[in-house]
Amino acid sequence: MSTGAQLRQELTDMWQDIFAVPDEEFDSEESLFEAGGTSLQAVQLMTRIEESYGVQIPLPVVFAEGSVDRLVELVEEGLLASLGELSEEEALRMLQEETGRAARDA
Numbered sequence: 001m002s003t004g005a006q007l008r009q010e011l012t013d014m015w016q017d018i019f020a021v022p023d024e025e026f027d028s029e030e031s032l033f034e035a036g037g038t039s040l041q042a043v044q045l046m047t048r049i050e051e052s053y054g055v056q057i058p059l060p061v062v063f064a065e066g067s068v069d070r071l072v073e074l075v076e077e078g079l080l081a082s083l084g085e086l087s088e089e090e091a092l093r094m095l096q097e098e099t100g101r102a103a104r105d106a
Helices: 004-019 039-053 059-065 068-084 088-105
Strands: none
Touching: 004 039, 004 068, 039 059, 039 068, 059 068
């Protein structure tokens, strides 16, 4: 599971990859249209977010609210909503996996 900073960096990397935006030109508040994005790029972004985080962001939302800042909020909301749907056993299993992963990374 990503932390807020990791999530922001991962979405920034996706954005920069899809839109070919160099670091010095990247603006996390810039919308998809401000970046000159196309519908194909919006679909690519939507698909990569769903594949990476299991969060579905509807295409019209990606078009209307597709800045990295807003996408971070939407993905976090989606992840929190999915946590509410977990059984207690699933939540405990995920917590144990994350704790083990954090211990290995330390």
